[in-house]
Amino acid sequence: MESVLSPAASSTAPRRRKRFQSWKWAPYIFISPFVIIFAIFGAFPLIFSATLSFAQWDPAAGFGAIKWIQLDNYKFVLTDRWFWKSLGNTVYIALASGLPQHLVAIPFAAFLSTLLRGRNIVLGAYFLPFITSSVAISLIFSSLFSKDFGAINAILMSLHDHLPLIGQLLPDHKVDWLQNTEMVKPTVSFVVFWRYVGWNTVLYLAAMQTIPEDLYEAATLDGASITRQFWHITLPMIRPMMFFAVSLTLINNLQLFEEPFILLGDNGGTGQAAMTTAMYMYRTAFYFSDFGTACAISWVMFVIIAVLSYGNNRLFKLAGGED
Incomplete structure (x- = not known):
């Protein structure tokens, strides 16, 4: 059977195939x-x-x-009291700052979802700390929590002078927020909470805006109150976002470094009261030049975060009635 292609066309076909093969790595x-x-x-x-x-x-x-x-590095880490002390500090700050973030962000996002005017302005004001430099934030709070010249202690003394009933519930002396071992961790926790509560508010507000209005209208016709609508519609519908937000908080707070490092220095304050595990790993590597142990610390923390993340995943699945 004769070819339907002309001699010129049949001669160009191999060249086209060769050109195509030369471009397959593109x-x-x-x-x-x-x-x-x-x-x-x-x-x-x-x-x-x-x-x-x-x-x-x-x-x-x-x-x-x-x-x-x-395995000597891992044996040392798991028996090192300073590692466990830093891990305890990290867990304390993670819980004290992370849990209130969501307890405040969810109802606040629900309130913002009902606003028609000024919502973006308020939301932007709360989101601003998240995009602000952590160095700038820590330096500002260092001044605010200063013992002798800080605004926090000035407000406390003013309340004692002008509102005695409220002042009785507060310390009657200037608190050394950044040196007192009992106040260091709550202070750092407050700074972390203040910085990230706006971020979680944005996440929850975005999730609430995807809930169909038909659900709320039907619930209103059935006589459901706003509180019941919140518990039985809003919370179940934003559960995937809750899982995402809690997972981010868990991972980020267990790796906390910037805020306590700038507020308190590389040793975590007096008696290493707020030295997190990330700070301890940093000191082990760059102060003691023990990079092997520092790497072991990082992988131990990786395992801890992975286990807690898996537990968080299972918890949300059980709360949602999933197997």
């Missing part, structure tokens, strides 16, 4: 910048950290000084 070339950057700044540090957690290494001595010690 997609990989286009994504290669991301792959290279991720390999250098993402995958390599992760693998190197996991490997180094089984070794003893002083970076000043070079890579040739790496000494493999198997």
Whole structure:
């Protein structure tokens, strides 16, 4: 059977196929910048950290000084009282700042969802701390919580002078918020709460705006009060966003570093009262040049966060009636 193609067309077909084959690597070339950057700044540090957690290494001595010690770093971390102290501080701040964030953000978002005017202005004011530099926030609160010249102590003394009934419930002296070991963790917790409550409010408000109005209209016709509508419509419908927001709070608060570091210094205040695990890992690596132990601390925290995240996932599934 004779070819229907002309000699010229049949001669150009192999060249077209060859040209197409030469371009089959084009997609990989286009994504290669991301792959290279991720390999250098993402995958390599992760693998190197996991490997180094089984070794003893002083970076000043070079890579040739790496000494493999198997599980000794993990044994040291799990028996180190300073690690457990820092972990206790971290859990305290995570709970004291994280739980109130959601207890305040959910009803506040429900209130904002009912506003027709000025909602965006109020929401923007509450969201502003989240996008503000953590260094600037910490420096401002350092001044506010100053013992001798801070505005917080000035307000407390003014309440004692002008409102004695309220003043009786408050300290009658200037509180050293950033040096008193009993007040350091509540102070840091308040700063963290103040910074992230607006972020959670935005998340919950976005979820509430996706709830169909028909549900509320039907509930109103059935005689359901606003409170019952909140408990039986709003909360169940925003449960996926609650899971997302709580998971972010859990992960971020267990890695807390910036606020206590700037407010209290690298040692976490007097008696390391607010030294978080991230701060302890930083000191272990850059103050004591023990990068192997620091990597082991990071992987222990990874396991703790993974377990708690899984537990949080199971908790929300059980609360939703899922298997």
